[in-house]
Amino acid sequence: MTIGTLVFGVAFIVALGSAIAMLFARNAVHVALFLVAAQVALALTFLLQGAFFVAAVQIIIYAGAIMVLFLFVVMLLGVDRSEALVEPLPFQRPLALGLGALLAAGILYLAVAGIDAASTITGDGSGALLALNRDPGNVLALARVLFSRYLLPFEATSALLVAAIVGVMVLARRVGSISAVAPRISPAEEREVA
């Protein structure tokens, strides 16, 4: 047994365990925490494949930024310690079950058939992913593919994200409301207003 296998075992148990625990946790903050644990464990498995860049980005973006935002919203809205278990939408559970099964089948297919996804980049057979991560390095290899072959989808995605952010800001902005500008009122102005 090598160290790599040992680390993979730990990451595997933590990722799966916290993912299952996430499903059964009653508290919204605990759910978020288990998700963070699962994401960090996933980052570990990326590390084991030599994908340092993907691992770092996984932690910065998912564990570091998105989950913190989730927690922020959860805390800002005030968490109820217990969650209502009554389902308001009757079709939601069977739908979720069906879609979940579809997703699992998709992942299983990818895991079996698409294991040497790297061969589409290098033209080699299986095991090319690890070699690719070693030789030009994960950062270089990813940058080359992202900024040459997939440049258009990449830029389209970023344009989409910017459009979404601008859209949210337009929708959330309340013109002329006091609450939007309240923090800016200085004591002198407050007196003026009063």
Place this chain on the structure above:
Amino acid sequence: MSAIVDFFGIAVIIAVVKVVITFAALLGTTIVVVWFERKVIADMQARIGPSRWGPFGLFQTLADGIKLFFKEDFRPQTADKWTYAIAPVAAMVPALLGFAVIPVGDEVTFGDTTVGLVMSDLNVGILYFLAMGSLGVYGIVLAGWASGSKYPLLGSIRSTAQLISYETAMGLSLVPIALVAGSLSTVDIVTAQAGSVGRVTFFDGIPVLEQISAIFRFIPNWYIWSQWPAFVIFFIAGVAETNRAPFDLPEAESELVAGYLTEYAGIRYALFFLGEYVHVVVISAMAVTLFFGGWDGPTFSFLSWLWPVIWFMIKTVAFIYLFIWFRASLPRLRYDRLMWLGWKRLIPAALVWIMVTAVVNTAGVARGVRLGVFIGLFVVVMIFIARGDPRQLKPVSPQSQGRATRGVA
């Protein structure tokens, strides 16, 4: 012993030794830094500071640590049991882990093995550092929420917003460094800063200036010269990320009692304290690594491996002093000013600076011209930053809602 070496391999043994030494050194440094801070601030406020226990009061921190260790481990009734217990650890561990990519010295050769004085030379060192910084938020956020009381919750909500804002600025401020060095590895970045600025060809042919420009041969080739705007953004964001004055809004003792720390006592409180000071050391060491040549400095043949380590330590202590100086002299920012600085000034400035660096770096102009372009464009950036101030922004008062002329200027 040899059986252990055979099983794990020499690389793992070296790694374990490095981890143990770094861990011990960081904790030891923290104890000294706390004493150093109290002494420096006392000096700035014309007091004596700790003086009772040990020479110059050096053992005061140790005594405080022992005191905290033996205090009752108190937990409020409304607290969330497990989260409350995990939070202090979640605050300290990422701070400690951040140090793993910082090279403290040049490579050392023992017999036939060469050991780099860095725990791990990752090819994504900068990103790893940012990742650990972003995980550090959890300690504070969870502590505030798990305490089950109002002030800690307010502190942790403040902290969340603050850290997300300033993390963005910090990440953007490191992009120019990666562009110039052509690598994300901290060891590569330090190596790229070796040597001197070199002969400046810009002044060639001009009688007096040509001779004066010879002085550049003695100036080390650190990134601070060409990348100082990035450094300013990095350091401001770094201070904000450690939650220290003037960015100590999450604990603001005059408004929030002690923010997320309110309900903590004893060893758990000590862990938060330790985490904060380790974070200060890590940010200082990272500033040295990225902008001040890391361990770069004159070495001598006597104990030649030790000099880089000493240079690194001297530079790091200088930045720790800067942290303390900030705390002694700057008042806490108001919350809206904090957000204004982060989102409307630091992030745009960092973005503009990335563009400037990218253009100048790709154009490949001669060194002197490059310097000139850097300075010229930075003036533009500064004008951009200096334009506008929140005090000049007029609020929309209820009376003026009908008029279009008033509002955001």
